[in-house]
Amino acid sequence: MVPDIPIDVWVTSVIDWLRTHLAGLFDAVAEFLRQLLNGMYHVLVLPHPLVLTAILVALAGLALRRWLALPVAAAGLLLVQAMDLWTPMLQSLSVVLVASAVAVALGIPLGILTARSDRLRTVVRPVLDFMQTMPVFVYLLPAVFFFGIGVVPGVVATTIFAVPPTVRLTDLGIRQVEAEVVEAATAFGARPRQILRDVQLPLAIPSIMAGVNQAIMLALSMVVVAGLVGGGGLGAVVVRAITQLDIGRGVEGGLAVVVLAIYLDRVTASLGRRLA
Secondary structure (H helix, E strand, O other): OOOOOOHHHHHHHHHHHHHHHOHHHHHHHHHHHHHHHHHHHHHHHOOOHHHHHHHHHHHHHHHHOOOOHHHHHHHHHHHHHHOOOHHHHHHHHHHHHHHHHHHHHHHHHHHHHHHHOHHHHHHHHHHHHHHHHOOHHHHHHHHHHHHOOOHHHHHHHHHHHHHHHHHHHHHHHHHOOOHHHHHHHHHOOOOHHHHHHHHHHHHHHHHHHHHHHHHHHHHHHOHHHHHHHOOOHHHHHHHHHHHOOOHHHHHHHHHHHHHHHHHHHHHHHHHHHHHO
C-alpha cells in the first residue's frame, strides 16, 4: 500500500513559519511594490487621456514604422476610452510594466548565469519547468497569505509567472552565439567579462528581447486572474462582470485586454527587431 505523504501539511507549516519569522520582509516588499505601482500609475494618468493616446500612438509608429499602425493604434485606444475603461486599463498597464520590469531584472542575470554554468542550468531548468506548469491560481494562494488582498499579491504572482521565459531565452541566446566568434575574441585577449559584454550579449539581443516580449504577454495574461484577489484594473472589471452575469461589460473588459495585448506585443516585438 502506498504511504500517505502529507505534502499539504508540510506546505502549510512552511508558509506559517515564513509568515511568523519573515513578516517584516514581506511588509517591506509589499510597500516597495506598492510605491512602484503608485509611481507608475501616477506617471500614466498625469497627461490628459488624449495626450497619452497621442504619445502611445507615436511610440507605436516609431517602433513599427508603418503608416497603418497609427490609425489602428489610435482606434484601439480611443475605443477603450469610449467604453469608459481608460482608468482600469492604465491600472492594468501599471501592473504589467512593474511586474515585467521585476521579472526581466531577475530573469536576465539568472539567464546569463545559467548560460555560463552547465551545473547551474541543470539545477534551474526543473525549477523553471515547475514555475511554468504550475496552475496560475496556485501562485495566488501563498501570495495572498504573505501580502494580503490587493494589487501586491497579483504583482508577485504575475512576476513569478513571467520570469521563466526571460531566463530561458537569455540562456538560449547566449549559448547560440557561435563558438568561433567567442574564440576569436579570446584570441585577441578579451577577458570573459568583456566577451560577455561586447560579444555574447549584443549577439543574443534578439533572443533576450523575445524573452522580454513573452514576459510582458504572460504578465498581461495574469491581469484577469489577479482581479480575483483585488488586483483592480481590467481584471476587476471582468471578474465583476462574471459575478454579476453582465455579459456586455465582460465583453468590453475583454476587448480592452485585447487592445492592450496587441499594442504591447507589436511594440515590444518591433523594438526587439530594431535592437537586433
